[in-house]
Amino acid sequence: MNADALTNEYEYFAELSEAYFWRNDFFPFNRNQLYEYDPMGAEMIRTGWGITIDYKIAVTTWIGVIWLFISMFVQMGNNTQDLPVSRVFSGLTGNYFWLHLAFLMEWIALIIVAVVEFIAWLVAMFGDPMFFVIYAYISLWGSAILYILPVIMIIIHSINHGTSNTVNWTTDGGLPHLIIDIFIWLITGLFHYFFYPELVIQYSQQLGDRLQGVFAPANYISDQEKRAVTTIYDVNNYGEVPQESTNDVKTSTQKEEDEISKW
Numbered sequence: 001m002n003a004d005a006l007t008n009e010y011e012y013f014a015e016l017s018e019a020y021f022w023r024n025d026f027f028p029f030n031r032n033q034l035y036e037y038d039p040m041g042a043e044m045i046r047t048g049w050g051i052t053i054d055y056k057i058a059v060t061t062w063i064g065v066i067w068l069f070i071s072m073f074v075q076m077g078n079n080t081q082d083l084p085v086s087r088v089f090s091g092l093t094g095n096y097f098w099l100h101l102a103f104l105m106e107w108i109a110l111i112i113v114a115v116v117e118f119i120a121w122l123v124a125m126f127g128d129p130m131f132f133v134i135y136a137y138i139s140l141w142g143s144a145i146l147y148i149l150p151v152i153m154i155i156i157h158s159i160n161h162g163t164s165n166t167v168n169w170t171t172d173g174g175l176p177h178l179i180i181d182i183f184i185w186l187i188t189g190l191f192h193y194f195f196y197p198e199l200v201i202q203y204s205q206q207l208g209d210r211l212q213g214v215f216a217p218a219n220y221i222s223d224q225e226k227r228a229v230t231t232i233y234d235v236n237n238y239g240e241v242p243q244e245s246t247n248d249v250k251t252s253t254q255k256e257e258d259e260i261s262k263w
Contacts, residue, residue, distance in 0.1 A: 012041075013044075013045070013048065016034060016038070016041050016042070016044070016045050017045055017048075017049070019031065019033070019034045020034060020042060020045045020046070020049075035197070035198070035201065039201055042201065043201050043202065046198070046201075046202065056191055056195045057121075057136055057191055057192060057195050057196065057199055058117075058118075058121045059191070060114075060143075060184075060187055060188040060191045060192070061114050061117045061118045061121055061139075062118070063114075063184060063187070063188075064110050064113060064114025064115075064117075064118075064184060064188065065110070065114050065115055065118050067110065067114075067180060067184060068107060068110040068111065068114060068115065071084060071103065071106060071107065071177065071180075072084055072085040072107060073085065075173070076173040076176045076177070084103060084173070085107075087100070088100045088103045088104055089104075092104070095161060096157075096172070098153050098154070098156045098157035098160065099153070099154065099157040099172065099173070099174050101153055102149075102150040102151075102153035102154045102157065102174075102177065103150070103173075103177065105146075105149050105150045105153060106150040106177065106181060108146075109142075109143075109146035109147055109149065109150065112142060112146060113139050113142045113143050113146060113147070113188070114139075116135060117132070117135050117136065117139045120132040120134075120135040120136075124203075129203045129207065130203075130207055133199060133200060133203055133207070136192060136196055136199060137196060139188070139192055140189065140192035140193060140196060143184075143185065143188040143189055143192065144185075144189050147181065147184060147185035147188065147189075148185055150177070150181050151178060151181050151182055151185065154174050154177060154178045154181070155178070157174055158174060158178075
């Protein structure tokens with residue numbers, strides 16, 4: 001029994017859309033199987049419906065950049081006289097050492113991961129997306145490692161001081177930073193982990209074999225494989241292999257013999 005997708009191009013689009021968004025009656029049944037079995041068809045469905053995977057990863061970058069400026073210039077503790085950025089650099093000692101060190105580490109991590117990835121995303125929107133594809137992979141591991149460090153430091157600060165008479169970590173800015181840092185750590189890691197393979201597929205047509213290697217998922221189609229698919233399409237539709245694909249590639253020795261025979 002033939003699948004409905006083999007009937008015509010309209011059924012093909014409809015059946016693949018069903019697999020992409022829900023569950024199909026025939027294999028491939030879901031989006032993961034579709035990307036494994038027919039990644040070019042999955043990419044056609046994504047672009048046909050106007051789905052932009054890069055925004056799913058970029059949204060974590062926007063959150064990181066916004067949180068960077070808020071955490072540097074908005075006071076969340078009981079000290080409303082000094083900006084956090086000025087208080088941190090003048091107070092990396094005493095009871096607030098671990099808390100201020102956590103803030104500093106938070107800003108460094110956000111600059112390395114979120115700000116640079118935001119710049120890479122802007123370049124991808126208006127030019128070459130290669131830097132964004134590479135840095136999104138780096139951000140996956142960078143955020144997993146760097147974003148958790150401020151959380152650990154705030155926890156150390158809370159253990160050392162708790163709610164003593166001189167230091168109260170729940171009102172000195174430590175608690176809101178702890179909650180938001182954990183949220184950004186989770187959402188950045190999960191979004192990059194689940195959507196990065198689709199990000200690569202999205203830019204596969206534009207970047208071609210430049211993506212081959214560690215940044216390409218297992219189901220990534222190389223330029224050579226795309227040409228093979230085109231050849232199969234030509235055979236199925238026209239009943240013969242295109243003339244240029246039947247010509248044997250001549251070696252340098254054969255070319256020299258041909259030149260000699262002309263004389």
